[in-house]
Amino acid sequence: MTRRTLLFAITGRQLRDQWREILGKLEPNHQDRRWFHANMKPREVATTDRGSYLRHHIELPLETDFYQPALLLVPKGLKRGERRPTVIAWASTSPDWQKPEEWWGKWLAEQGYIVLTSWAHIRNYRDKTSFQNGVSEKVYERFGRWAGLSRMVWDVRQQARFLASHPNVDNKRMGFIGSSLSAKTALYVAAFAPEIQAVTSIDPHVPLWDGGTNYEAPWYLDADRKFNDIRTPEQTVRSLLKGHDHDELLTLAAPKPVLIIGGNDKQHSDTKTTIPLIEKAAQTYRQHKAEDHLRFHLLNTGHTPVHPQIDPLWQAFFNRFLRGARQPV
Numbered sequence: 001m002t003r004r005t006l007l008f009a010i011t012g013r014q015l016r017d018q019w020r021e022i023l024g025k026l027e028p029n030h031q032d033r034r035w036f037h038a039n040m041k042p043r044e045v046a047t048t049d050r051g052s053y054l055r056h057h058i059e060l061p062l063e064t065d066f067y068q069p070a071l072l073l074v075p076k077g078l079k080r081g082e083r084r085p086t087v088i089a090w091a092s093t094s095p096d097w098q099k100p101e102e103w104w105g106k107w108l109a110e111q112g113y114i115v116l117t118s119w120a121h122i123r124n125y126r127d128k129t130s131f132q133n134g135v136s137e138k139v140y141e142r143f144g145r146w147a148g149l150s151r152m153v154w155d156v157r158q159q160a161r162f163l164a165s166h167p168n169v170d171n172k173r174m175g176f177i178g179s180s181l182s183a184k185t186a187l188y189v190a191a192f193a194p195e196i197q198a199v200t201s202i203d204p205h206v207p208l209w210d211g212g213t214n215y216e217a218p219w220y221l222d223a224d225r226k227f228n229d230i231r232t233p234e235q236t237v238r239s240l241l242k243g244h245d246h247d248e249l250l251t252l253a254a255p256k257p258v259l260i261i262g263g264n265d266k267q268h269s270d271t272k273t274t275i276p277l278i279e280k281a282a283q284t285y286r287q288h289k290a291e292d293h294l295r296f297h298l299l300n301t302g303h304t305p306v307h308p309q310i311d312p313l314w315q316a317f318f319n320r321f322l323r324g325a326r327q328p329v
Helices: 003-023 099-110 135-143 148-164 181-192 237-241 247-253 274-287 311-321
Strands: 043-049 053-063 066-075 084-090 114-118 169-179 198-202 258-262 294-298
Touching: 003 237, 003 247, 053 099, 053 148, 066 099, 084 099, 084 148, 084 181, 099 114, 099 169, 099 311, 114 148, 135 148, 148 169, 148 181, 169 181, 169 311, 181 198, 181 247, 198 311, 247 274, 258 274, 258 311, 274 294, 294 311
Parallel strands: 084 114, 084 169, 169 198, 198 258, 258 294
Antiparallel strands: 043 053, 053 066, 066 114
16 A cells, blocks of 8 residues: 555545544444344335336335335346345435335336435434424434434445345445435445445436535434534534535545536536536546546436436446446546
8 A cells, every 4th residue: 555545544544534524423323223124125006017127116125114115116037146236216205115116216216226216314214203203303302413424324324224135236336326305315425335336316316515505404413402422612513614615526536437517506416516526526526537436417407316318327327337338527
């Protein structure tokens, strides 16, 4: 290991430690583990034949007393041991966990991918809590300080672990795609979920601080709540976030392939303020000699998960980085 490589590795560890402090935790500690299953055995609800693939409605045990609905889409005719690339696809704020089948899953399954559609815990958590009625408090009661976005990453990792047990899943070719709420999740998945090899984020609004989004909300980063374990004068997450932005998440993700599609919506989507952050992270990708693994497209498509300009981008991206098809992205 060269001196430059060693310095780069140390800097990455320091950055990861800083974000661990910001988020409270990146994964369950030893005491927390008692709330999670070693074996992610789902409940099977129903199976439907969709022509080219089977649609399995299942419920996944994300905690010992909490099951989350999901759809598992499996191409028909696969032989046991025939490994396929896989994509986890999450819904945004308004539709439910089934909608990603229509947005992305149907196309992926018809192309031979295995797909799991789901949604974030802030949409549907224990005791019917959500971002509308105290979901973050419910997490704190059981696990202590654990930011919503970090908990989402852990659930993606649990879903990846479930998928890896499937006889037709290639766990070395696993992706994640999300829009809006789950596009925010995607940025954190890119940085903190090693099980995921390629990430697509559709209109996340990358910058933390330009006023066009709500990362400070209780169910995301809970930036303005005081926590006893934060030893700063203000004792808030906002005080820890000072000087940080999401270019650091992309830096931690490098050289993982990441596609970000901004909708250029004036209200709350990605704008030109994203570009300097992408350029900062691109420096790290260049150090890895993986310049083409970080992609940002700023479109005039608005805040939407699907569009004739959006769809060819994520389709070519996954085909290239999960299937090995050399297509421009």
